[in-house]
Amino acid sequence: ENERGEGQLVESSNTKITSSNNADRTVTLSVFPHDAIRLTASEEHDQISPEYNEENKSEQLGTLFRLATECATREEYYKLYEDGWKDAERWIKAEERRGYWGASTETRRSMYADAVRNKDLN
Numbered sequence: 001e002n003e004r005g006e007g008q009l010v011e012s013s014n015t016k017i018t019s020s021n022n023a024d025r026t027v028t029l030s031v032f033p034h035d036a037i038r039l040t041a042s043e044e045h046d047q048i049s050p051e052y053n054e055e056n057k058s059e060q061l062g063t064l065f066r067l068a069t070e071c072a073t074r075e076e077y078y079k080l081y082e083d084g085w086k087d088a089e090r091w092i093k094a095e096e097r098r099g100y101w102g103a104s105t106e107t108r109r110s111m112y113a114d115a116v117r118n119k120d121l122n
Contacts, residue, residue: 025108031084032064045098048091050083 028034028042033052053060066072067080098115100108 031068031080032061036061045094048087050087051090 027046030049035052
């Protein structure tokens with residue numbers, strides 16, 4: 001976060017995530033489901049993407065690849081945009097449940113460390 005509390009962008013080089021602003025957290029955003037493409041640049045709770053549809057994965061991925069590589073209708077792009085908003089809202093709700101949303105960097109680091117310690121104990 002910067003001094004105004006706004007998130008900072010990080011740059012990606014191959015599969016290694018780098019940051020010139022010393023961000024304490026990397027949140028990856030993908031139009032493809034993280035589970036489908038095995039994107040591992042960040043922890044699961046720091047991933048924003050569509051949920052993977054196991055029952056209809058070939059249609060889901062086929063549609064996303066088609067939208068990424070071919071022209072589509074305005075309606076399809078609006079739907080993709082709206083679905084992206086839903087993915088982000090789902091992530092924000094999960095952040096709120098964990099108590100991270102709006103917390104300072106120091107507080108988030110402490111909460112995350114506690115969660116990792118508790119996970120290791122279980």
